Amino acid sequence: MNHYKYFLFDLDGTISESAPGIIKAVQYGLDAVGIHETDKERLSTFIGPPLNVQMKKLYHMSDKDIVTAVTKFRELYETKGIFDCRPYPGLDMLLPSAVESGHILAVASSKPEPFVKEIIGHFGFAPFFSVICGSDIGDELKKRAVISQKARII
Structure with a gap:
């Protein structure tokens, strides 16, 4: 050292160790655009990279749906998920x-x-x-x- x-x-x-709060908020955001993801391994790939990049990569989402999903993610994350770590x-x-x-x-x-x-x-x-x-x-x-x-x- x-x-x-x-x-x-x-x-x-x-x-x-931020997985719990991030995963719940990602699910909330994805649900808002009709994607109901339950695969914990897939959801864990959202820890680290920018949300918009990962949403495009995994689900080929439109820009409009990405904005909706990220906005909903933040709605939950900013109020509850941020300290679920x-x-x-x-x-x-x-x-x-x-x-x-x-x-x-x-x-x-x-x-x-x-x-x-x-x-x-x-x-x-x-x-x-x-x-x-x-x-x-x-x-x-x-x-x-x-x-x-x-x-x-x-």
Whole structure:
């Protein structure tokens, strides 16, 4: 750990076990456009990539249906799903230890930045990160979210 000065973390699947909230909200969004997905393995592929990209890839949805599904996803996710997650064990010890050792920590997520900051704050981890970045909240609705957007965010 001492060889590196900077540590860059993703949020979903790295800091946060976020599957429950995301999967429920994805199902809610897909239901709104007539897609009733129950395959947990398929639903778990929505953890990480931009929603619009994954919806197009898996279901070949129209742009209009993607906007509807993402809007419905957010309706549930922003009110209930955002905190239907938990931090991975050991991070509460790793993060302060890394900062005390002189490391600089950052978060870069494809999730919209306001959500990233809210979750990191909810876990009490915000003081340990020098930078917390995410996507623009409108990217998925305006078809600007692409699979390679993580590089732009970083």
